Amino acid sequence: MMAVRSCLGVKFGVSGLLSQLTSSTRHHGSRPCVSPILTPQHRNTSSSSTSSKVKVDLDQNTGVAVMHMQSPPVNSLSLDFITELCISLEKLEMDKGCRGLIITSSQPKVFSAGLDILEMYGKSPERCGEFWKSVQELWLKLYSSNMVTIAAVNGSSPAGGCLMALTCDYRIMADNPAYSIGLNETQLGIVAPFWFKDTLMNTIGLRNSEMALQLGLLYKPQDALKVGLVDQVVPEDQVLPAAVKSVNKWLAVPEHARQITKSMMRKSTIDRLTSNREADIQNFVSFITRESIQKSLRGYMELLKQKKA
């Protein structure tokens, strides 16, 4: 495993955020079986690990984990939630018994509402910087994962929620026209950073990304399928079974070859962020704390409330 990473120079974005992890989870190179999720006496069974916002069920027979996001009401990505997601991902990545990951939502109608707007509104520059570092961390962990990753998109997935899905190897969305997915940042008066843009472009190409990003498009499932933003659209109750079927198909490919290929495809995109993390944080902080941007975010939050009323 280490050889895969080192020969391609793919780095896992381990930062201060993960200082919260126990030291035993840091021996990344040899992927020891350190996760509390998997112990020898529990082999051939399933196990479950739950933090307050993330529930992980690992089937040790298949090596597939299902990660349920459960941060009500809409799985918006707050600093706390992102931290929990990163810790869970780190544990699974280190766990030899886990080879595939399905990410889904426990919240009705929503996969994830994207970044928590309240983390970007009325906060100090220091706090905004800390938040942005965690967003980078989550993206790095997901995009560079050695596991097969499948997004089981069982609800709406705007902005950062769409980004999470885009980091996965394969996306399956519920066929419900009430749901939408896309990077709609411009609609909030904010700008998706270069690595959001790169991830989208790697998936749907330059021309489609240009339109999607400038217009802040949110696609209905069937339109998302047409443009290649999702790979499969299935009836709502089939999202998870379809994800299980897909993960098994991907896992049937010789693992080493698949992992090296994945790293090769994603390396340059990952390197662009890892070598520019600090500058990217500074850019975000100076942008998001501008009075005009704060005003846009306030207006957008009011709009959300009005829509609800």
Ligand SMILES: CCC/C=C/C(=O)SCCNC(=O)CCNC(=O)[C@H](O)C(C)(C)COP(=O)([O-])OP(=O)([O-])OC[C@H]1O[C@@H](n2cnc3c(N)ncnc32)[C@H](O)[C@@H]1OP(=O)([O-])[O-]
């Ligand atoms: C440069 C940076 C790049 C940025 C990337 C991003 O991700 S930017 C993010 C871009 N994200 C978006 O543009 C998505 C905005 N959200 C939506 O479009 C819809 O909420 C929905 C379609 C996700 C779910 O519809 P639904 O009818 O099922 O639910 P509902 O609408 O009734 O909301 C329930 C409660 O949650 C609240 N809340 C919602 N989202 C957020 C949030 N992100 N954060 C915080 N709070 C949020 C909402 O105000 C309400 O609060 P209340 O009144 O109960 O105190």
